[in-house]
Amino acid sequence: MSNLTPSLERRFTRETGQARAIADLAEPVLEQLGFRLVRVKMSGEGGSTVQVMAERPGDHMTVDDCAAISRELSQVLDAHDPLPGAYNLEVSSPGLDRPLVRPSDFETFLGQEAKVELSEAIDGRKRFRGVVDGAEEGEARLIVQFEKGGEAQVIGLPFSMIEEAKLVSDKDSLRDDLSRSKAH
CATH class of the missing domain: 3.30.300.70 (RimP-like superfamily, N-terminal)
Structure with missing residues (x-):
């Protein structure tokens, strides 16, 4: 495993x-x-x-x-x-909009875009969208850009507060997934 x-x-x-x-x-x-x-x-x-x-x-x-x-x-x-x-x-199988359900998922899918919804708000927000940046100390890490054109920052979202998390599918990930499946 x-x-x-x-x-x-x-x-x-x-x-x-x-x-x-x-x-x-x-x-x-x-x-x-x-x-x-x-x-x-x-x-x-x-x-x-x-x-x-x-x-x-x-x-x-x-x-x-x-x-x-x-x-x-x-x-x-x-x-x-x-x-x-x-x-x-x-x-x-999970498919392209794959749910992220384990801390290890945030390691496996580094660099891919994800949406995370929390059970309660942090700084007035329950929904976050960003690039997966791993898992550390009980938190999922995302690189988010809060304002258009603003500076991206890494945030940590406690796993205990995550209600739902999933990858965001796009044309590039679909193309990568299809090429990987043809290689098998």
Whole structure:
């Protein structure tokens, strides 16, 4: 896996309610298969669709990977029955607008643009957009430019306050991602 410390590998985002129960069941299954949980999201009427986003550390996910995860995870979910009634399970890879859910994500995606939303305001702001500059001392670091034409500065946002963080897709990152996938 990774040579990063366990604290950098632990997800700072946590689901709630039924999504949390499913995440707690899914995480060990994914780890056993060599994958990591990115997030679980419920959608559809009454949470009838369970979306599990996973990744293969250091490599791209394939359709076969998603199918293998789906088979294993379906058995565990059927055995523990965390949802009342019928539901659809969807397994996917993170994609271009990839959620950033671990401190290590802020190391892996250095130099890429990201949006971060906090649970409470810092200096009157809850939303930040900037270039990923790593993780340090319990904080995600971003290079932000608060005023158009103003000087860029590095800020630290406490992981404990991050409600949502994700990469911002652009044409260049799409082109890079496509060329990487062709190389595999």
